[in-house]
Amino acid sequence: MALxxxxxxxxxxxxxIPKSAFKIDVATKRVVVPPSFPPVVNGFDExxxxxxxxxxxxxxxxxxxxxxxxxxxxxxxxxxxxxxxxELVLVQDPAIExxxxxxxxxxxxxxxxxxxxxxxxxLCGRQASDWDNAxxxxxxxxxxxxxxxxxxxxxxxxxxxxxxxxxxxxxxxVVEAPLPALVTVSxxxxxxxxxxxxxxxxxxxxxxxxxxLSDLGIDPAxxxxxxxxxxxxxxxxxxxxxxxxxxxxxxxxxxxxxxxREARLI
Amino acid sequence: xxxxxxxxxxxxxxxxxxxxxxxEMLTAGHQLAAAMDEPLGCGLVGYQLEAAAExxxxxxxxxxxxxxxxxxxxxxxxxxxxxxxxxxxxxAPRVLLMARTQSGRDLAPRLAARLGVPLAQDCLExxxxxxxxxxxxxxxxxxxxxxxxxxxxxTPQFATVRPKVYPPAVADPQRRGEVIAVPVxxxxxxxxxxxxxxxxxxxxxxxxxxxxxxxxxxxxLGGPEGFQPLExxxxxxxxxxxxxxxxxxxxxxxxxxxxxxxxxxxxxxxxITVGISGASQHIAGCSGAKCIVAINKDRDxxxxxxxxxxxxxxxxxxxxxxxxxxxxxxxxxxxx
Numbered sequence: 001m002a003l004x005x006x007x008x009x010x011x012x013x014x015x016x017i018p019k020s021a022f023k024i025d026v027a028t029k030r031v032v033v034p035p036s037f038p039p040v041v042n043g044f045d046e047x048x049x050x051x052x053x054x055x056x057x058x059x060x061x062x063x064x065x066x067x068x069x070x071x072x073x074x075x076x077x078x079x080x081x082x083x084x085x086x087e088l089v090l091v092q093d094p095a096i097e098x099x100x101x102x103x104x105x106x107x108x109x110x111x112x113x114x115x116x117x118x119x120x121x122x123l124c125g126r127q128a129s130d131w132d133n134a135x136x137x138x139x140x141x142x143x144x145x146x147x148x149x150x151x152x153x154x155x156x157x158x159x160x161x162x163x164x165x166x167x168x169x170x171x172x173x174v175v176e177a178p179l180p181a182l183v184t185v186s187x188x189x190x191x192x193x194x195x196x197x198x199x200x201x202x203x204x205x206x207x208x209x210x211x212x213l214s215d216l217g218i219d220p221a222x223x224x225x226x227x228x229x230x231x232x233x234x235x236x237x238x239x240x241x242x243x244x245x246x247x248x249x250x251x252x253x254x255x256x257x258x259x260x261r262e263a264r265l266i
Numbered sequence: 267x268x269x270x271x272x273x274x275x276x277x278x279x280x281x282x283x284x285x286x287x288x289x290e291m292l293t294a295g296h297q298l299a300a301a302m303d304e305p306l307g308c309g310l311v312g313y314q315l316e317a318a319a320e321x322x323x324x325x326x327x328x329x330x331x332x333x334x335x336x337x338x339x340x341x342x343x344x345x346x347x348x349x350x351x352x353x354x355x356x357x358a359p360r361v362l363l364m365a366r367t368q369s370g371r372d373l374a375p376r377l378a379a380r381l382g383v384p385l386a387q388d389c390l391e392x393x394x395x396x397x398x399x400x401x402x403x404x405x406x407x408x409x410x411x412x413x414x415x416x417x418x419x420x421t422p423q424f425a426t427v428r429p430k431v432y433p434p435a436v437a438d439p440q441r442r443g444e445v446i447a448v449p450v451x452x453x454x455x456x457x458x459x460x461x462x463x464x465x466x467x468x469x470x471x472x473x474x475x476x477x478x479x480x481x482x483x484x485x486x487l488g489g490p491e492g493f494q495p496l497e498x499x500x501x502x503x504x505x506x507x508x509x510x511x512x513x514x515x516x517x518x519x520x521x522x523x524x525x526x527x528x529x530x531x532x533x534x535x536x537x538i539t540v541g542i543s544g545a546s547q548h549i550a551g552c553s554g555a556k557c558i559v560a561i562n563k564d565r566d567x568x569x570x571x572x573x574x575x576x577x578x579x580x581x582x583x584x585x586x587x588x589x590x591x592x593x594x595x596x597x598x599x600x601x602x
Contacts, residue, residue: 015547031412101384102384132409135387138376139375139376139378142376149459169530171522172467174465175460177460178458226383227384230417231415235406242576244576245578260557260575265557266503
């Protein structure tokens with residue numbers, strides 16, 4: 001029996017956009033990005049797909065990626081198929097509003113995962129680079145009644161259990177949980193693979209499964225958040241940088257050292 | 267159901283002592299409780315909690331709710347969740363606070379799910395609106411590029427707070443309070459995840475989180491060999507050493523060196539960065555530094571927006587002079 005792996009993914013605003021392009025519309029409390037910066041797959045979710053593919057490299061497995069959103073840039077999400085995922089399920093519905101209340105997203109994802117069917121392992125990126133909430137995976141764990149291990153750098157599946165090397169502040173630890181289980185993946189896993197040209201072409205021919213909320217039996221009226229955004233603003237840094245210049249590197253470095261000593265920082 | 271009232275801090279006690287992060291949460295909790303004129307409680311899970319409970323009362327808790335059981339002598343996620351859920355149901359607080367520590371990060375969202383409420387995660391500030399008594403929580407989003415202020419319309423209003431943002435509460439040994447033992451039927455069968463092995467990385471120098479001075483390098487160092495002079499500088503200054511995510515992702519130095527949103531949060535007096543561009547996710551881990559010195563060859567690098575002192579130039583030459591100066595300074599300080 002092939003191992004059934006589900007990976008959750010999110011389409012997000014490119015976190016690498018320059019500061020100057022990052023603007024907030026105060027009235028709607030939304031980030032506005034110039035069209036020259038296309039969205040991307042959340043970075044940690046690519047790590048989660050990579051983790052799934054590494055398992056698939058060593059044993060028979062099927063990798064299904066699921067994402068929810070109001071709209072998707074298909075060519076962006078297809079990258080996950082090109083990397084090697086077998087199926088892509090997109091729950092796309094105009095009623096899916098971006099909200100800071102993670103409960104809404106986890107509610108929809110839990111319903112989508114149940115509809116996908118039996119699974120052994122769910123992998124999620126440790127957090128999304130927009131709200132940085134790090135909550136959806138843990139809420140899914142509760143909704144689906146699964147054991148959960150967070151911040152994995154290495155994942156091994158054998159004998160009906162998942163063994164996870166995870167990052168802790170003092171180093172790392174190895175945790176084991178019985179399947180089915182949910183594991184969140186961090187960048188310590190290592191860089192996700194680049195799709196080959198041939199895989200990109202093949203992915204372009206694959207059709208994602210498209211579902212609406214009604215396919216999941218979800219009434220949009222049940223998606224009301226209870227955590228509300230009061231304000232969204234860009235913090236101002238009041239620090240003024242004093243550039244130390246004049247003279248060669250030796251003189252500049254000595255000036256710096258002097259200033260730090262005077263400020264009793266050294 | 268009794269009407270929800272007061273603030274409850276879910277704390278951690280390790281080896282009979284309240285953690286300093288818990289004392290920080292009691293500071294935040296006390297401010298909110300005082301503003302609302304309502305009591306402050308503290309929930310503790312562990313074994314032989316008498317001393318930690320006492321300490322929580324010294325730090326401002328009016329009531330301490332404990333689940334004191336040998337089964338939870340060590341942290342175990344499923345058992346802790348069961349215990350914390352019961353503490354929250356017993357205390358029925360209006361506001362619930364927890365530190366976003368390693369365990370808090372895993373526990374809080376799951377606890378929120380069990381209580382049926384949303385969670386404001388990783389907040390830098392929590393205040394309360396009077397007279398509505400609603401909690402306003404401010405948290406970084408978009409990798410620190412923006413801040414979101416959020417309000418919850420559920421009860422309890424639940425927030426996790428980033429460590430080292432609030433100062434720890436000062437203990438007053440005269441303060442007294444009440445300890446309430448919360449009965450919970452903990453069952454070893456609840457345990458699903460098991461820790462098989464813990465590998466502690468030897469840190470040669472000073473713990474980054476505690477260091478007064480930290481030096482760190484990024485992609486601009488060009489390779490692992492660039493960290494050698496940086497280590498010399500750290501040694502000469504008695505500093506901790508760290509790195510940006512770009513440097514650890516490139517495999518130049520271990521992940522335990524990573525400073526940033528998903529790495530370590532540091533709050534030194536002096537933070538010297540070399541070849542770090544200052545992506546928002548890096549700033550998220552070092553914005554608590556009192557003085558940032560940035561050495562970078564790109565004058566437009568984002569790091570200079572946060573730096574007190576900036577140097578645009580060849581980091582190798584600058585570092586070698588700094589190492590020399592630090593050695594000389596140390597020698598002159600050692601010989602009066």
